[in-house]
Each structure stands twice: as structure tokens, then as C-alpha cells.
Amino acid sequence: MMSRNNLHNVHKFDNDLVSVSDRDPIHVSNGGVSLVVMPDTFGMPTVLHWGKALAARDIDGLVASSSAAVMNSSIDVPRSVSLLVGRGHGWSGTPAFEARFGGALVHRLEPAGFARSGASVISTVVDHLGSLELTTELSLDDAGVLAVSSRVINTSDSGTLTVDSLRTLIPLPARASEIMDFTGRWTRERAPQRGTVRDGTWLRSTRRGRPGHDSPFLTMVGTAGFSFRSGEVWAAHVAWSGNQESIVERLPEGAGVHSTVFGGGELIDPGEVELLPGDDYQSPTVAFTWSDQGMDGVTARFHESIRERASHPERLRPLILNTWEAVYFDHDLDQLSELATIAARVGVERFVLDDGWFRGRTSDKAGLGDWFIDDERWPHGLKPLSKHVHASGMEFGLWFEPEMVNSDSDLARLHPTWLLKEHEALEWRHQFALDFSQADVRDYIVERLDAVITDAGVDFIKWDHNRDLHAAIDEHGTRRVHAHTLGVYRVLDEIRRRHPRLEIESCASGGARPDLGILERTDRVWASDTNDPIERQSIQRWTQSLLPPELIGSHLGPPESHTTHRHAEFSFRALTALFGHAGIEWDLTKCSPQELQAITTWVGLYKELRPLLHDGTTVRGDHIDAGALLHGVVARDQAEAIFAWVRLDPSATGHTPRVPLPGLDPERSYLVRVRDELGQASRHQVSDPAWMSAAQPMMFTGAVLALGLPLPVLNPGQGLLVQVSESI
Numbered sequence: 001m002m003s004r005n006n007l008h009n010v011h012k013f014d015n016d017l018v019s020v021s022d023r024d025p026i027h028v029s030n031g032g033v034s035l036v037v038m039p040d041t042f043g044m045p046t047v048l049h050w051g052k053a054l055a056a057r058d059i060d061g062l063v064a065s066s067s068a069a070v071m072n073s074s075i076d077v078p079r080s081v082s083l084l085v086g087r088g089h090g091w092s093g094t095p096a097f098e099a100r101f102g103g104a105l106v107h108r109l110e111p112a113g114f115a116r117s118g119a120s121v122i123s124t125v126v127d128h129l130g131s132l133e134l135t136t137e138l139s140l141d142d143a144g145v146l147a148v149s150s151r152v153i154n155t156s157d158s159g160t161l162t163v164d165s166l167r168t169l170i171p172l173p174a175r176a177s178e179i180m181d182f183t184g185r186w187t188r189e190r191a192p193q194r195g196t197v198r199d200g201t202w203l204r205s206t207r208r209g210r211p212g213h214d215s216p217f218l219t220m221v222g223t224a225g226f227s228f229r230s231g232e233v234w235a236a237h238v239a240w241s242g243n244q245e246s247i248v249e250r251l252p253e254g255a256g257v258h259s260t261v262f263g264g265g266e267l268i269d270p271g272e273v274e275l276l277p278g279d280d281y282q283s284p285t286v287a288f289t290w291s292d293q294g295m296d297g298v299t300a301r302f303h304e305s306i307r308e309r310a311s312h313p314e315r316l317r318p319l320i321l322n323t324w325e326a327v328y329f330d331h332d333l334d335q336l337s338e339l340a341t342i343a344a345r346v347g348v349e350r351f352v353l354d355d356g357w358f359r360g361r362t363s364d365k366a367g368l369g370d371w372f373i374d375d376e377r378w379p380h381g382l383k384p385l386s387k388h389v390h391a392s393g394m395e396f397g398l399w400f401e402p403e404m405v406n407s408d409s410d411l412a413r414l415h416p417t418w419l420l421k422e423h424e425a426l427e428w429r430h431q432f433a434l435d436f437s438q439a440d441v442r443d444y445i446v447e448r449l450d451a452v453i454t455d456a457g458v459d460f461i462k463w464d465h466n467r468d469l470h471a472a473i474d475e476h477g478t479r480r481v482h483a484h485t486l487g488v489y490r491v492l493d494e495i496r497r498r499h500p501r502l503e504i505e506s507c508a509s510g511g512a513r514p515d516l517g518i519l520e521r522t523d524r525v526w527a528s529d530t531n532d533p534i535e536r537q538s539i540q541r542w543t544q545s546l547l548p549p550e551l552i553g554s555h556l557g558p559p560e561s562h563t564t565h566r567h568a569e570f571s572f573r574a575l576t577a578l579f580g581h582a583g584i585e586w587d588l589t590k591c592s593p594q595e596l597q598a599i600t601t602w603v604g605l606y607k608e609l610r611p612l613l614h615d616g617t618t619v620r621g622d623h624i625d626a627g628a629l630l631h632g633v634v635a636r637d638q639a640e641a642i643f644a645w646v647r648l649d650p651s652a653t654g655h656t657p658r659v660p661l662p663g664l665d666p667e668r669s670y671l672v673r674v675r676d677e678l679g680q681a682s683r684h685q686v687s688d689p690a691w692m693s694a695a696q697p698m699m700f701t702g703a704v705l706a707l708g709l710p711l712p713v714l715n716p717g718q719g720l721l722v723q724v725s726e727s728i
Helices: 058-064 294-307 333-346 383-391 410-414 439-456 481-498 533-543 570-578 593-613 702-707
Strands: 026-030 033-039 045-052 097-101 109-117 120-127 132-140 145-154 161-166 168-172 178-185 188-196 200-206 219-222 233-238 244-250 260-266 280-282 286-291 320-322 350-353 395-400 404-406 431-433 460-463 503-506 524-526 552-556 581-584 617-620 628-634 640-647 669-674 698-701 718-726
Touching: 026 109, 026 120, 026 132, 033 058, 033 120, 033 132, 045 058, 045 120, 045 168, 045 286, 097 132, 097 145, 109 132, 145 161, 145 168, 145 294, 161 260, 188 533, 219 244, 219 260, 219 294, 233 244, 233 260, 233 294, 260 286, 286 294, 294 617, 320 333, 320 552, 333 350, 333 383, 333 593, 350 460, 383 395, 383 439, 395 439, 404 410, 439 481, 481 503, 533 552, 533 570, 533 628, 552 570, 570 581, 570 593, 570 640, 570 718, 581 593, 593 640, 669 702, 698 702
Parallel strands: 320 350, 320 581, 350 395, 395 460, 460 503, 503 524, 524 552, 552 581
Antiparallel strands: 026 033, 033 045, 097 161, 109 120, 120 132, 132 145, 145 280, 145 286, 168 260, 178 188, 178 219, 200 244, 219 233, 233 286, 244 260, 404 431, 617 628, 628 640, 640 718, 669 698, 669 718
């Protein structure tokens, strides 16, 4: 049974609730977006409009035109699709809410309250059995991002309420005719895929115990041919770190005056949410937004909203060196101290010791769960390395994988009932998962992490999660992904409470857990285990559709990629790593003096540009041949910008037509210059355009830059960094 103590914090609504009559609409407008909600035929909350901002005078006409006709061979009342639509209201599609009280289906919901609180709409319904109360909050923030979540409570005196699903579904107009979401695999996360909205259900379900490398991540539905800079787009993200689903669905009879519904929520396995009297379940937030300026408009709204969170990092993102690809499991104090000394010399600000520091951990086959410092390799503990790192002017970070355990570990041998049950043949990287729904497991992990963090003076944790959860059942045969995920949140919250200055990275075999649920408790995500810049260009480009660059780890690796074994020139690797929370994944002790000087120059460039990169507006170019990418960041005041022009595949043309540099003020004049500190390498197949060959930076209006500049034809695996600054 689920206890209230194991669930999300329940929304506490403001005291300025304004009740509304049973038939009146509520209009909320914020950030250039309007939301209009009113009760439908059954008194259930229904979204009449969500999108373009409306004036107050528009609402009466909207309401008057929102009653659908009674169709032939259909229910005898106008069809509507409420937020909690189901078969009890004549809906033949996927239901928003499914529950059972005792053995009886909850098949009819009735209105119990409809109110407004600031920029939020709050609706409460009850069921015909008297077993539950369900409150839904829709909150529109200053960025125009709509957050929707629901809380259901068992209000009965006796009996169990079983929640089978609680989805957020919002209607879309007929012009929303194309779908884009993402798929992928390890080292190839966030690969976009597009399709056409058709009758039927586009359902993306993840049953991996985490969103997964193939997570839909951000579902976008838009007008035909929508692109980065054009088209109307509606988008949704499920802010949850366990099993989840995203859905786009169209029935032949439509959805009232709308065509389609879309949204998502947690994928609840049978029996996972069983509520005793007084217990409640809080659904994960589903974050929606709308833009009439293409996918970049969606991205701008999400970035603005995320940056306004109380948990968002406030200080400049320190440049990291992570030791994994430098030493792997081969830990030696002298070698690591030398690496730290060189790291400080080139300008690194945070030194992170990766896997291999704890008891029995000489490979990935043993030791997980035994979070005690290895006395053989570290006879004096981690303090000597930590002190050396701090004395060098850097922060000290440490790798953990708290949710996992090797079969070959003292923890697994002492506490076999602490593991989520999987078939013994289903080891993954030689490990299984601990059951974080158990208080004893959470207490152990908190105690061990707290002890190591305190003793070693740890400033930063890389929190890893290197396997999917399959069966994931407890001793009683009940699936535990839901409760396990909440347990992970509780541990992270407690660690942050004890160490409020600690920063945490969410890594999950790279980019398998990059959701806004985990980012409420962490400070960045590791986008992928690959540092190959060819792969990273696409991975980072699409991860930034939702997440701002400062939350996305992006590291400079050695000449040969650890994962693909592809070689790339320094200039391209360095340019790629600039556009995120930058770091280094390279054994600097083996670098030549020339390489160290190049790294030092790159570090200086990152520190110069990061106030812009981590605060500006992300933009991406359209209408470029498939082998090239144009992306950049424009300052909020449009006074400056930095763009990357990169080529991944050979060009079939002998010259590049004008490439628009988007996002600038057309009325201003700008100086444009190439930042060549990273090296020119052999990027050009033809001579530079005239503006690049000029002795002095040339000046253009923003209007001309929006039309585009001719850019050089690059060889594959080459890039150009272009800086634009306002001419005073």
C-alpha cells in the first residue's frame, strides 16, 4: 500500500481562490499564451483554448462557438473532451483516469469545485462511489509554459482505491497535423522522428524504470512542415524519472470542437498505486507549451521557464575535468594528483574522480553498493587527493551509482531482500537495482553518501544509473518502479538538505534520464556517454530543445573517441564542447605542450563566452543542406550572439548559399567576425567568402544577417565559430 509519506508533496493552493459558477469560463493569460477552461456538458473541466493570447473580448465568442453538434450514431449530447475524459463521458479513446474501488470500476466522475488562483485553474471532482476526490491544477507561468498535475485521495472510511492511470490529455486543433518526438540508443540519444497525425493512437510507452535512451523526451505536434523558425507548435514533456507514456490520439469523431488530444503521464503498472483511506497519489507534472514561431519558440519558452525555477543553478557553470577516460579503474594518488595539477594549470575549476575509488572496485564486476573508500588503493582515504584538488583552486567531485548493486558485493550478500527482483540471467553490466521504496535501503544510502561526502570534502556528485529496470518486483511480487522512483527523489532531497551547497549531475548510461523530474533535484544531466563531436552535435542540438545549455554536460575528449573510435580534429571537438556545461574527458598527463596550450586557450574562450551561452536564447537554422548545421545563442537584449557553422557530411554543392543568422534585431548594425582561437585546421574546400577575407570585421544590419551570409564550404568534421556584436 502506498503511504502519503512516500508520495510527492501535494500542491498547496494560494488563499486567493476565486470560485466560478458551474458554467463560466476561466481565462488565464501569461507569457503571450492564453488558457481558457470551462465545465462541459457533464460539469467536467474542459480546455476550450490553449495557445495564442486572446483579449477578454474574445472569450464570449470563443465559448459561443465551442459547442459541437450532436452527431449521427453518437451520444445524444454535444461531444466534448474534458481533462478527465473517459468512457463514462462517452469517450472511446484512451481515458485520462482509470481507478477501481474495491472490485468496482470508478466509471463516473462528478464536479465538486471550479476555481481560479492567480494564473492557475483548479478543478475538483468526486466519484459516484464516494471513494475519491481528484483535484487538477493547471498553472501558466510567465514564460507561457503550462504545468498540469492532479492529486487523487481516497476519501472513503474503508476500502482500497487502486489507481491504474492518471494522464493529462489536452485537445489540439485540426491544423496540428504533424508529430515529432525522439528515439535513440546508448551513445545516440535524442534522434528525432516525424510522422503525420492520423486516426488512431501514437503511444510511446517507456517501461525501463527510467525514461531511457529512446525516451520521447519532448513530444511536439505542429502545423504541416513546422521547423525551427516557422510554424505553430504545441509541445509536452512528462517531468518524471520512472516509467512514463506520451500520447497523440485522434478519433474519427474528433474531440469536441477539436481534432486531437495529446499529453501523457506516469505509466503505472498494475497494483503499484493502491491507496488506503486518507492516502493520496500526486501525478507527475506534464509541462506543455505553445509557439507560433516554430520549435525555437517552444525552446525559448521552456528555457525561460526552467531558468526561473528555484532549483536552477545561479552561479557560472564551472569547467569540469572528469577522470573516467583518463584512468578508468586504475586509481593511483600520485598519478591523479599530477592530473589535477595539470588540470588546474589549464584552467579547470572542478575535478571529478569517477568510478573505482570504493571497496572491491577494480572492474565493473564487483563492489557496487559497498560505498566505503578502498583502503588498499587509498590507505589514507580520499582526503589527500581532495586537499590537493582544493589547494589547486578547484572543487572536488566524486562518482556514485547509489541505486545499483553488484552480485559480488558485501551489500548483496548481507541484504538480498534489498534488491529489486530480476531473473538471475538479467544482470546488466553485472548489476541489479536496489529497492529504494524500502526505508532501510534509503537510510543506508543516505548514511554512506553523507559519510563519504563529509569525510572527503565532496563538492559535486556524478550520480549514475547504468541499467534498465525490467521485472523490478519486491518480495511480494509487486512491481516497484513507481515507489522506487519516489524513493530516489527522497534520497536526493535528503542529501541536498544535509549538503545544501552540493551540486549533483544526473547520469544514466549517459542520457537515459534527462527529465525535469530529476532536474528538480540535480544541477545538470550528462547528455550522452559519447564525446564524439559528430554524434554530439546532433545529441546536444536536440537535447537543447527542452533543456538550456548550462544544464547539459558537454566535454572535450581526446583525438580518438572512446565510444566510436573515430578521430576528430581539436578545433571541431573544442567547438562542439563549448555549447553546454563544458568539461574535459582526457588524460592531460599524456598531452603535448602544444595540446595543453590549445586546451588552455579553449578554456579561456569558454569562460569568456559562458555568460552569453548560459543565459541567451538558443537558435537553430533552417533550410540548410542535410550535411550541415547552424546553431547559436543570442543575448536576451540581442546585443551579441555566437554561432556555430558545422559540417557532418560532405556537401554536394561547390558553394554555400546565404545561411540566415537568426534571432537578431533587424534594426541594429552588427560586427561579424570569426573566432579562430581554436584553430583553422583544414576546414575549407574553397576560398573564404569576401566578408571573411576582409582585413577588418565587416558590419551588417540584423535584417541582412537574417537573409543570410555566404559561409565557407567545410570538410566533414569541421566547424566555424562566428561572433556577432552590436556596433555602437
